[in-house]
Amino acid sequence: MSESLEGLNLSGDEIKRISDAMKDEKFRKLFVEYAEELSDPENRRLYEEELSRLENERGMDITFVNPTPGYVLKTSLNGEQKAFINICQSDKIDKPSGKREKESGKNGLMWYLPHSFAPPREDLDKNGQKCQVYDVVFHPDTYRMAESNQRFKKLVEDTALDGIEKQFAAKLDRKNLKRPNMKFKGTPTATVIRTKSQNGTPNTENEFLKKLPNPYEDKVAPKKVSENKIVEEKNKRNSESSETKVSGPTVPKYSIIHRSELDLQEYTNNQANKKSTRPKELVVTIQLPLLKSAASADLDIFEKRLVLESKQPAAYKLDIMLPYPVNDEEGSAKFDKTKHSLIVTLPVIPVPDKLDEELTTSNIESEGTDMLKDSVVENKPLIEKLVSIIPSNSIIYQKPDFSFTQDTETVNFVINVKNISRDSLTTDFPTPYSIHLKFLSLGSGGFPMNYSLYIEFDEDCQIAEDHCSVDVSTTALVLLILKSKESRREWNGFKAGVDVNSLEVR
Template sequence: MTTTTDGSLLSTEVNEEDALYEQLLLQAAKEMQSQVPTTQESKQIRPQPGFCVKTKMSGIEKVFVNICRSDQIPPPPDLSEEGLVTLLESEDPTGYRIPMSLGEPHAEVDNSGNGCTAYDIVINSKFYNKIQKNKLFMEFFMTIGFEGLENKYNLELSREWRMLKNRKFLGCIAEQNIRTKSRPVIQELDSSTPASASCSNPLISEVESTCVEPEYTIAAEPADGHPSFLVAEISLPKADSAGLLLLDLGEDRIVLWARPDLYHLDIYIPYNIVPEESGSQFNRNTRVLTITMPVQPA
């Protein structure tokens, strides 16, 4: 699927992509296992999307992992490629820690319309740039990240993974409360909890999400046979301007966010459309977004 993300699709008040991405987001997280003292300070982060990888669990079930970035996550110690090689060849590599936040699993729908599970891993923005440029660091990080998810959620993930070319993330990325705490190999960033727990165990406090799927209709013109174009009408009664919206059209998919946590829509279209020739208009009076999408010939 070829995806086009273009702010010009919205006719009024469209902000820059990154500014919109930063405020779109909430997902539920749950309190995990052992807990840490209530005196621990916490803060909220709004991760930005980075890339999404596809793997499998137990060799069958598809799993997607969203690798996200935030300046609020501490960077790991600076390490050269030669230093990483030495570390990997050593008998005890636990002296090098990668701070990361491991999000709760969330149910999503893949490109084929089938159910799947997605996880979010948030890392420091500079370290994110580093793994993008260095294959060895990328492989090292993905191994550590997968091990972190396996240990936290009792999973068994395949080490064969593929980065999606046209998708920065799957689903709705969460805004999280985090704290900074030293961990062996993986440093987990957790939030405050009762004082009875051990400080060495991971914790993510619950963050409620009010992001809901809006009502919508899609009409084909002409109604009979292969259509020339599709018209989608999406009802967004809580959105009062187009500046709250981010629209992403792929050849067979509509993805829409309304920030900060109003709506999220990700639907499959049974025809191949032409994203670059599509257009949309948000009516402030009716709070309806209308999207017109030319359909590729059969």
């Protein structure tokens, strides 16, 4: 008994009381009678009549929408858990309508698809895991047209998905949309549409009605869904342009945790006990809500990169750079079936002993963050010493965080990296439409970080190399690029990466 109540979030005392009550034959008999009374259509009709009369006295008209099951869409919600969307029908919803319109010189058919949403509810999938369920109700004519026309069916489904994301601030995975062989997830439940009454005025003398909370301000039709009502709205969609282009696999959610051993000696003032800020392990957790196991996923680990890809039963692809070099031969991975997540543990390659020795003897005090900043600004030998320790052919670069603005004449990049060494900064123009920056920075732990940023514009976006400037401060680097005279206009964008082989569109 207690196992079947796990999903109800009950306390141990509540579970015990329910279990004891179900052992009583008299209680079981009363419970069955209560359940039959709730499911009796006549009792439901009386309840709806009484509720309609009560709402009418408050100046509101209500319409009960009893959804007729249709079919189900299955996907994931916010990249974390499963979600089911029930596509239903009811004659209480307005009929669809369409009209011919001309846009961009082409004739098209503009459709109006009235529909309603029920508030999302929590349910369990067949494995007993929690999931979210949404009901979207259309008129039967809309449903019949969707059954006979695949393009119209796509329009109906896009309308449902767009509405759910807008009304409930949800993010649905459209790239892994499935259609399981089921007509409805859960039990169909009637919901209501409340509108301001056109006949009569509210009864303001009834003291009981005054105490009841008004569901809407100024007694107007609701614009948002709450716990006990749904909203009917007309969604304007163009049948020729509504097909959402969904291509490529979904990028799953992930997190990276830096894990290290804690030693109390690290918190003393003895410099001999100071260790590098580099962690011992990286723990990468990847959310895969539509996978049942890791058997269908391919995982590749490189020294500075992690790649995961699956095609069935859901298409996922994750390709990320790791913040530290790892030992790709000694890592481990396990799949958590309860959370539908893959946990990858990767040992980090330690800092070279020579660099550890140099950093330990550099007399950097525990409160020496300001000292490090001064050494960067004043070009003291500390940076030069650290640069000379690391062979140039073994440097591992990472891409810095940056922001980007432009006008018709200039492009401005702000690179958000602190304590940049001016002496380490190099600027190169590989092509007339690209620029490559390299520099070194000292973190607060005294560990040098090497950065590289390769920026490439379109070929017709030429750079005036002689008029570009770089300004370095203690908190950031500002790169000002002057556009050549023949290229002075708004540029469409650019590609950026660590080098020319790792460029990504921005």
